[in-house]
Amino acid sequence: GEDVEQSLFLSVREGDSSVINCTYTDSSSTYLYWYKQEPGAGLQLLTYIFSNMDMKQDQRLTVLLNKKDKHLSLRIADTQTGDSAIYFCAESIEDNDMRFGAGTRLTVKP
Amino acid sequence: NAGVTQTPKFRILKIGQSMTLQCTQDMNHNYMYWYRQDPGMGLKLIYYSVGAGITDKGEVPNGYNVSRSTTEDFPLRLELAAPSQTSVYFCASRDRGPVQYFGAGTRLSVL
Numbered sequence: 001g002e003d004v005e006q007s008l009f010l011s012v013r014e015g016d017s018s019v020i021n022c023t024y025t026d027s028s029s030t031y032l033y034w035y036k037q038e039p040g041a042g043l044q045l046l047t048y049i050f051s052n053m054d055m056k057q058d059q060r061l062t063v064l065l066n067k068k069d070k071h072l073s074l075r076i077a078d079t080q081t082g083d084s085a086i087y088f089c090a091e092s093i094e095d096n097d098m099r100f101g102a103g104t105r106l107t108v109k110p
Numbered sequence: 111n112a113g114v115t116q117t118p119k120f121r122i123l124k125i126g127q128s129m130t131l132q133c134t135q136d137m138n139h140n141y142m143y144w145y146r147q148d149p150g151m152g153l154k155l156i157y158y159s160v161g162a163g164i165t166d167k168g169e170v171p172n173g174y175n176v177s178r179s180t181t182e183d184f185p186l187r188l189e190l191a192a193p194s195q196t197s198v199y200f201c202a203s204r205d206r207g208p209v210q211y212f213g214a215g216t217r218l219s220v221l
Contacts (some may be wrong), residue, residue, distance in 0.1 A: 004152060042114075042200055042212035045152075088152065090161045092208060096141065096160065097168075100152030 003010075004101035006089050012106045018034045018076040020091030024068060029091040032065060034074045037086045037103065046087075062071070084108045111195075112136050115215035116201050123191040123217045131216050133138040133201030138180040138213075141204045142184040144176065149213075153200060158185055191220045 004024045012018045024032065030051050035043040036100045049056045049063050049072075062075040087104040091101060092107055117132045121202065141162045145153040145168075155168030159178040173195055174185040184203075188195060198217050202210040 006151070026218075033209075035212075042214040043202075045209055045211070090152075090210065096143070096155075096158050096166070098153075098155070098210065102152045109160055 003099045003101055004081040004091055006087075006101040006104045007105055008102065009105050009107070012017050012079050014079060014081055014108055014110050016079055018079045018106055018107065018108075020074045020076075020089075021099055022074075023070055024072065024089070024091045024099075026061070026091060026093050026099075027070065032063075032072050033088075033090040033092070033098075034061075034063065035088040035090060035100075037088065037110075039085075043088060048078040072110065075107070079106075079108050081108045081110060087092075114201055114203055116199075116213035116216050118216060119214065121156070122221060123188075124197035125191060125193065125220060128189050128192050129187075129191065129218075131185045131199055131201075131218075133186070133213060135184075135194055135201075135203040135211075136182065137203060137205070137206050137211070138181060140181065141210075142178065142206075143202040143210060144174070144184070144186045145200045145202065146170065146195075146198060148197050156186065156199075174220050186207045188218075193220050196220045 010094040032045045034046040060077045089101040114135045143158045144156040157176040159165045201213045204210045
């Protein structure tokens with residue numbers, strides 16, 4: 001199975017908040033990331049958090065990290081149709097070893 | 111700002127054919143990576159390079175080869191294409207920081 005686990009699908013209404021969850025397995029991960037992938041495009045970094053932080057906020061995005069439970073979440077406030085995409089959680093285990101989840105497909109309905 | 115550029119965007123190969131996926135970056139990054147993305151799966155690391163002349167295997171290197179003769183370029187070679195290599199291939203690069211920057215990908219089908 002995947003080292004990093006995410007639910008595959010999430011559907012929300014425009015204007016609602018979206019919360020995408022991720023669990024990872026390596027407690028020594030130094031950085032945890034959220035990437036966004038739109039259809040036919042590469043991965044775009046949304047945000048990342050250092051493992052000694054609990055929370056990071058960047059405009060509409062809030063990342064929460066629970067190291068005890070190895071749980072990472074991404075909250076998108078006031079979700080818009082342009083936020084529809086696949087969101088990947090990733091952990092950096094070593095300098096050149098990044099592990100990705102399978103991605104959560106977010107669908108935003110008008 | 112070109113960033114990481116991959117060519118071609120799409121390719122169809124017959125079993126046993128060979129091809130090279132090109133990746134170039136203009137950010138003077140030392141670290142470069144090749145991943146494959148299979149449907150419903152996360153990205154898997156194929157090969158990586160920490161600088162010109164230095165390459166190393168990732169999680170799924172079998173069936174692939176790489177070279178890094180310059181800082182800018184990191185081509186991925188498939189010698190004998192197999193159906194199991196049907197995937198989307200992403201190249202990425204980074205400087206000394208923790209963030210990898212990705213190209214738009216190459217969608218490869220082996221029939």
